[in-house]
Amino acid sequence: MAEASPRPSVPTRLYAEWLAVALVATLLVTALVLGRLTERLDHIVYDRALTASQRPPPDDIVIIAIDNRSLQAIGRWPWPRRVHAEALDRLAEARPRAVGYDVLFVEPTDDDAILAAAVRRSPTYLPQVIDVPGPNGAAYAIALPAGPLATAAAGIAQVNLHFDGDRVIRKAYLEEGGDGQAWLQLGALMAGLKVADGSQAARQGLWQARPVLIPYGGAAGNIRTFSFIDLVEGHIPPELLANRHILIGATADGMGDSYPTPTSGTTSQMAGVEIQANLLDALLRGDAITPAAEGWVLAGALAPLWLLLIGFLRLSPRGTANLALALAFLILATSFGLIRFAHVWLPPAGALIGMLFVYPLWGWRRLQAISSYMTDELRLLQSEGDAFPRQRRADSGQEITLQANLLGQAIDRLRDLRRFLSDAIGRLPDALYVTDLDGRIALTNAEGRRLAARLAAPMTTGSDLRDLLARFRVTDNGVLSPFVDKTSDQGGAEAATEDGGSFEVRYVAQRDASDAQVGWIMRIVDISPLKQAERHREEALQLLSHDMRAPQSAILTLLRGPEALVPKPISARIESLANRTLELAEDFVQLARAEAKPLEPEPIDLNDVAIDAADALWPEAKARGIRVDVGGIDDPHMVDGDRQLLTRAVINLIGNAIKYSDAGVIRCTLAEIDGSVRLTIADQGIGMSDEQRAKLFERFQQGPREGIGLGLALVRTVVARHNGKIDCESAPGEGTTFIIDLPKSDADPYAEY
Known part of the structure; x- marks a missing residue:
């Protein structure tokens, strides 16, 4: 039979497929993360996590709402600035900690001096506005509060809000700037934050920095709110405003300052002033959520993917499925846990999609590799010839039918070989034992069982061959047991048993198709008749070497004596014949010993x-x-x-x-x-x-x-x-x-x- 040409093994093919799957999955996840293609799914997970981790409303933040009732009482918007001044005067009496007035006062009016005086009575922060595009073809324009108001305010802030792709407000930039200037978000300014070291202020054009995700405490209206008209009319007890952060802003319908948030639901929106209040609350509590850096997001997506890929090589299919479920749970738990305990948002969608993609892909490629390998091996087995020819099964041309037919033929061949092996071993005249590496008997024949019964040794499948070998006594310099000298692939010895039997024990390593040792094959031959024949031969040699030579030597002694008892010609003839007889005996003994003497x-x-x-x-x-x-x-x-x-x-x-x-x-x-x-x-x-x-x-x-x-x-x-x-x-x-x-x-x- 021709030697089979080298071909890729199952592990080799699987490794190649695994590397291809790993490369494709890694590139996919990298593209998803760097291209931010999973933002919508990440938003859904984030919103659920945020809803699950809501906190009680703050006690140190109060909203003064310019609501529908205030508009009805005071009049249409915009109000005269003296109305705002009156409200600030009322607040000053209550001695608030800080006031954030989320109303734009960028156009000058005659009442600016009155309002500026009211602004000075409390630490009041006013917003600026950035118009995009700006006038006269400019990319943007920055409008600060009217002159006296800007100088009277405790600080100028920005109140810009940024939508995500689904038009929901989830994040805010604590710093924004342009024209070499930088402004903090209103909530950040009220919380006492400072502009960074100024490196951003030198940047050209508009820019944003220090992004945070706002951990909303609940739906709209979660923060304590009073109507603006109640403040003006003095209906709010001062102790409810004292030493608190006060935010004043529009909440009335039609003022265009309401936005969807993760907690506002699908049918309602949250006013911009309340969004600022939630940001302020997060900054005061120290639990504003920081988005993970892009590198950490990529690492967080690739780590579980590669753990699953390694599991593909190390674990069973069931173990891999359990690992995938455990990793999916761990990804979500990590994302939720980081929000709750570390205030960090690590988007999980890239990792989940990567695992969801790679799991069926690997299953397909693994099955394809195994299927191709099995088909190739079965074809090769079929081409190697069969000691038991059978009629081949019909091939319909379909891959699954082809594999089924090849597998069926291989099984038939295996059964034939099994029967042949069983018959061949069973009919051997010598005891034969096939064991594993530890000496447990896997297969024996009738002579093997008969010998074990003769020596009163246990003999069932799984019995220890060493129990049988313990009944033998080595009679030469050989090694009786392969479990003593494990460095040799073969060996043996002559041994005797207590009942006078003589045996030749030979063993050889049993190897599989990959040449790895899997056990031992031992043959024990009863050589008692041979030993008896050897004894008879030794007796014959003894006869030749002594009993035949002794008479001839005596004849020669007599012939060579001093007295000539036989005439000279006859004695010479007798002496010649006696010498030839001695020579014959010597040569025969030497030849027999040359044939039988153990060669050392x-x-x-x-x-x-x-x-x-x-x-x-x-x-x-x-x-x-x-x-x-x-x-x-x-x-x-x-x-x-x-x-x-x-x-x-x-x-x-x-x-x-x-x-x-x-x-x-x-x-x-x-x-x-x-x-x-x-x-x-x-x-x-x-x-x-x-x-x-x-x-x-x-x-x-x-x-x-x-x-x-x-x-x-x-x-x-x-x-x-x-x-x-x-x-x-x-x-x-x-x-x-x-x-x-x-x-x-x-x-x-x-x-x-």
Whole structure:
């Protein structure tokens, strides 16, 4: 099956979609806040918050209303200024704290001196007016109170009111100015505020500064109000006016000085003088509402948006829904709480709209990403081939039908694989256990349950495999349990049980498709029959090594005794046969041990092996007039192997070379070739035919002269067990060359082992 090409995973796709959604939502909220596109919704929330936090009417503020009754009693508007002077004289008798006269006196009249004298009797503040546009094409014109009035007043204020987009008065600018001058709002001036450090006064054109939102105490008429005519006629007790802030202004119908406010309702309006009174009350109480700076509004809108975006990645859909509801509540609660306790207005609509926008958008994109990923994965799974072919379901061409068909086919395949896995594991002849990382058994087979029952260990789904392993005793140097050596992905050991059984335990890490370890797979094989066979083999080897050699040795002893009991030709023949029998027993024992001996490789220098073998055969070579040269030993040639077995193999090869050579030189040469260590043993003997060479390494195959035929079989076995290769080059009369290649070791040749 072809390897699947790399493709984006679900998290990768979701992160990409998440980043896109986060970017779009952030840009949207930024545009909403900076463009003030949510003002109408913010106004609705603000009005509700303001209504919920109304306070009792002030006791230190009184309105003197120029109402309908006063107009009926005094006459049509405007009144002579001596009428206003009479009212101020009445107020002066009551000794008010301050008087704000919200009536424009910008045109000079003959009564200005009378009114100016009355203004001086109390700390009275008069308004100016800014006409936009001004006369003669001017952008604006500033009209101050008539000459003597301006000098008599305690201060000149501005009473400009500014509508929001829905034509409702919610805010006021405490400072406004033009022509290098600055004026406080009437309520601010009466509250004792001062113009700022003058930086605004130097600005060109009209300007406004220090905006505040007016926390209206209630609907129109909430502040104590007396009729102007009652003041003039002396019907108001002086103690109700003494040491209070008095605001005088028009409230009568048709005077055009009434405006809608958040608390005035949809059918009524609030007079401008009462708006000034509410502003004055807020400034005196210190609870005028300050609009949050644009940067804080943007931060307050983006913070919950990003919390929700992070929740999209961290939480479940239900958790995300709960988070969205909690954030919406928190946004409104924060906005209401800041108004009530910190007197700051933080508009919430940008944050709410951002969340309302991003929640369904993310749901759509998340589902689309998962849907696309699922379709791609199911298509890929379908293209990988199936061990259990089925007829594919019909495709109607619709996306939902396609996904349903692909999913159905995947489920069918999963069921088939499950059945296959269950059957395969269940029919295994060995005990098999599949566990999680903590050793809890998730799957086993009949042999596994049978072994657990034999050892009286608990065996149900979820049982701890360590309870079973506790019944074993390790008999070699292996590691029985993967829960002991957690650094290795695989391992095992031979072990025995109390009932005399012998077992081989092997385990390997279980990994998922992403190569993450999820558990362990353990196989336990009953090797009791093998152990019994090994014991029988050892007994046979014992028979060969002792019981067969002892009689032959006795025969040789008798033949070599001082008394010639057997004629010389016959004794020589008997001695030769006895030696061959001893050689057969020795070769057979060596071959059996080479095949069965547990290999314990260690770093060794093959130079030393070749030298030791040559030294061991020096007497025999000298007796036949043969010289054994060992070359290529100037540099070390390190391999990992069993020194005893390798030495025996090289002795056998050199011994064969001596046996089949009458004289000359046997050359043992070592070299490094292509990452392997090569040992070449070449003689100048009689050589052999291709037919003899083809069967050279088979058991009981003799060379050109008489022999047993087990020596080269041992050599082949030793080389194979060391993951090496052996080859032979020979021709009759041209000698024989044996070539051994062994894997090179990375060990340090100068270290001590």
